[in-house]
Amino acid sequence: xxxxxxxxxxxxxxxxxxxxxxxxxxxxxxxxxxxxxxxxxxxxxxxxxxxxxxxxxxxxxxxxxxxxxxxxxxxxxxxxxxxxxxxxxxxxxxxxxxxxxxxxxxxxxxxxxxxxxxxxxxxxxxxxxxxxxxxxxxxxxxxxxxxxxxxxxxxxxxxxxxxxxxxxxxxxxxxxxxxxxxxxxxxxxxxxxxxxxxxxxxxxxxxxxxxxxxxxxxxxxxxx
Amino acid sequence: xxxxxxxxxxxxxxxxxxxxxxxxxxxxxxxxxxxxxxxxxxxxxxxxxxxxxxxxxxxxxxxxxxxxxxxxxxxxxxxxxxxxxxxxxxxxxxxxxxxxxxxxxxxxxxxxxxxxxxxxxxxxxxxxxxxxxxxxxxxxxxxxxxxxxxxxxxxxxxxxxxxxxxxxxxxxxxxxxxxxxxxxxxxxxxxxxxxxxxxxxxxxxxxxxxxxxxxxxxxxxxxx
Numbered sequence: 001x002x003x004x005x006x007x008x009x010x011x012x013x014x015x016x017x018x019x020x021x022x023x024x025x026x027x028x029x030x031x032x033x034x035x036x037x038x039x040x041x042x043x044x045x046x047x048x049x050x051x052x053x054x055x056x057x058x059x060x061x062x063x064x065x066x067x068x069x070x071x072x073x074x075x076x077x078x079x080x081x082x083x084x085x086x087x088x089x090x091x092x093x094x095x096x097x098x099x100x101x102x103x104x105x106x107x108x109x110x111x112x113x114x115x116x117x118x119x120x121x122x123x124x125x126x127x128x129x130x131x132x133x134x135x136x137x138x139x140x141x142x143x144x145x146x147x148x149x150x151x152x153x154x155x156x157x158x159x160x161x162x163x164x165x166x167x168x169x170x171x172x173x174x175x176x177x178x179x180x181x182x183x184x185x186x187x188x189x190x191x192x193x194x195x196x197x198x199x200x201x202x203x204x205x206x207x208x209x210x211x212x213x214x215x216x217x218x219x220x221x222x223x224x
Numbered sequence: 225x226x227x228x229x230x231x232x233x234x235x236x237x238x239x240x241x242x243x244x245x246x247x248x249x250x251x252x253x254x255x256x257x258x259x260x261x262x263x264x265x266x267x268x269x270x271x272x273x274x275x276x277x278x279x280x281x282x283x284x285x286x287x288x289x290x291x292x293x294x295x296x297x298x299x300x301x302x303x304x305x306x307x308x309x310x311x312x313x314x315x316x317x318x319x320x321x322x323x324x325x326x327x328x329x330x331x332x333x334x335x336x337x338x339x340x341x342x343x344x345x346x347x348x349x350x351x352x353x354x355x356x357x358x359x360x361x362x363x364x365x366x367x368x369x370x371x372x373x374x375x376x377x378x379x380x381x382x383x384x385x386x387x388x389x390x391x392x393x394x395x396x397x398x399x400x401x402x403x404x405x406x407x408x409x410x411x412x413x414x415x416x417x418x419x420x421x422x423x424x425x426x427x428x429x430x431x432x433x434x435x436x437x438x439x440x441x442x443x444x445x446x447x448x
Contacts (some may be wrong), residue, residue, distance in 0.1 A: 028447035064370065072373050096367065126347050136317035138362045143320065145369055146288065149296055149409060185373060209354035 001034045001107070009109065013054055013082060024119055031112040037102035038198050046097035049060025049089035049113035054082045061140050063182075072185040074098065075140040084133040087113040089121060092135055113193075144185070158182050158222040161204070165213055173210035174210040225258045225333070230275040233333065237278055237306060240349035248343055255336035261326035270321035273313035273337035276354075278306045282330025287406075289323050296409040297321065308357040311337040314344060315358055368409070380408050382419050382446040383427070389437055398434040 006029055011017045033051075037043050043060060044050040053060065060077045062085065079188070084091070085098050090113055101208055119129040160183060164173045173180075181191040195211060198204045203215045203222075213219065230253050235241045243373050244252070257275075267284060267328050268274040277284065284301045286309065301307055308315070314337055344351040383405060388397045397404075405415040419435060422428045427439045427446075437443065 064366070064373070066373070067371070070373075072369075091359065093356055093363065095363040096370075122354070128348070128351065128355070130319055131352070131359055135315065135355055135359050135362070138365070139317065139319040141369070142288070142365070143363070145296075145365070146290070146320075149288070149290070149294075171413070 003029055005033060006109070009054065013080075014126075014129065016123060016129055017045075019123060019125055024123070027115050028111060028119075031115045033110045033112075035108050035110055037106045037108060038107075039102060039104050041102045042099065043106075043108075044083070044086040044098070044100035046099060047088055048086075050086040050100075051113045051128075052082060052084060052087045052108065052111040052116050053100070054109040054111070056078050056107040056109060058102060058108075060102040060106060060108075061101050061103050063101070064101050065097070069184055070181045071099075072144070073183045074144055075137065076103065082095075082133065084130055085137065087111075087116055087130070089113045090117045091129050093203070094134065153184075153186060153190060153194055154222055156186070157191065157198070158203075158219045160184050161211065161213060162216065162219055162223055165216075172207055172209045172212045176210075178203070227253055230256060230333070233278065233280075237304075238350075238353065239343055240347060240353055242347055243246055243344070243347060247316075247326045248347070251339050252335060252343075255339045257334045259332050259334055260434075261330045261332060263326060263330075265326045266323065267326055268310040268322070268324035269301050269313055269329075270306070270323060272310075274310040274324075274334065275337040276306060276308060276311045276314070276335040276340055276425060277301075277324070278333040278335070279303050280331040282326060282328040284330060284332075285327050286327050287323050287325070289321070295406045296368070296408045298368055299323060299361065300327065306357065308354055311335075311340055311354070311363065313337045313356050315342045318358065360417075369437075377408075377410060378421075379447060380410070381415065381422070382443045384408050384426075385435065385437060386440065386447055389440075396431055396433045400434075 007025070010028060017025070035113045037058070043053065055077050059081050060083060062074045062077070062083070063071045065071055065072060083100060085094060086100055088094055115132070116126065120130055157180070160180065161173055164175070165171055175183075177195065178188045181188045184191070197205060199206065203219055204211075205212045205214055228343055231249070241249075246314055261282070267277065271421045279301050284307060286298045286307070287295045288298060289295055307324060309318060312318055316415070340350065340354070345356055349368060361431055381404070384404065385397055388399070392444050401419065402412045406411045408415070419428060419430075424431065425442075427437075427443055429436050
């Protein structure tokens with residue numbers, strides 16, 4: 001990636017860019033990695049300090065992982081967004097482990113955690129930005145928790161299917177029951193049973209490519 | 225409460241106290257309320273800006289609430305700690321609602337949210353402190369989420385009972401099944417069934433005052 005292009009990106013995503021010294025700007029550019037993560041790659045693993053990840057294309061999925069390998073998706077990140085929880089050395093107060101996978105082939109810029117941490121000790125705006133970015137995800141996680149703990153499964157599944165086609169376009173959700181279960185924090189059996197019920201109600205139908213949505217209107221009513 | 229006493233407390237809990245102007249210090253003292261919340265009182269309700277709550281004695285419980293009244297306890301606050309999530313006007317990025325109840329008669333100092341917010345716009349250290357305090361609770365909440373989503377109920381109940389007697393002393397947990405269910409994010413029926421099982425295993429026994437712990441050692445093994 002061209003240095004000019006990199007600077008343009010940094011200017012856009014870091015509100016404190018213009019307050020940085022020339023030396024610091026140089027360091028950021030020099031330590032930044034341009035990486036393309038293949039679909040399905042693990043991008044960040046627990047308590048490592050992978051760095052601040054800026055997403056240029058594709059999408060990343062953040063999740064929790066239990067000891068026996070069960071996953072719960074917390075949220076996804078899309079182009080223009082950034083992952084701050086993967087820069088654990090910047091954020092002392094984050095003591096939990098999150099995992100990040102690439103959901104599609106994803107082009108990312110990774111700013112080294114050390115470079116950011118070093119900057120944030122000298123430039124309070126960088127520190128504020130890191131804290132605020134991390135804290136804003138607290139709200140996302142609480143939302144997921146509300147969904148999982150309080151909402152009934154039919155509602156959750158309806159919301160998930162509608163979100164999927166809203167994001168990806170088309171009318172078919174190209175995921176397995178296993179994958180859907182991971183996304184909504186449930187078990188495959190539960191998802192399969194609910195999809196069978198949805199099909200019997202004429203809301204969806206199993207198709208070669210995945211799950212075809214037949215009645216968006218009624219799914220939307222279920223999701224309210 | 226004496227003003228001197230108040231200043232002494234603020235010096236201890238706010239690391240930025242000595243950087244505040246005399247006027248700001250005056251405002252903090254003037255807008256601070258000394259309140260004793262009776263056991264069971266609701267202290268903070270959803271998206272209000274109640275202010276920053278410092279706990280002098282007693283304990284507060286933070287929880288989420290579903291539309292149909294189901295509660296999940298996120299964490300508790302004890303003397304010397306402070307509640308920042310109740311000062312929602314200080315934290316723009318917190319968009320979820322939490323509820324706070326007093327678990328015992330609790331003596332608190334409440335610093336007005338407006339006074340804090342006003343200060344944090346002028347004194348970056350106050351802003352940083354608010355963000356860091358809020359963010360450190362993110363880790364607590366993630367821990368609860370891990371417990372609820374990934375851990376089996378017997379383990380959760382064992383941990384809860386051991387925590388209770390470690391905190392309160394004695395060998396009896398003076399809570400109803402309903403209350404325990406609220407604390408561990410479960411249903412009363414599930415807790416009752418599990419306690420019956422624990423009793424049949426000789427781990428606990430129902431007593432007049434609540435649940436008496438008979439075999440700490442084995443409970444501890446279960447909690448690992």
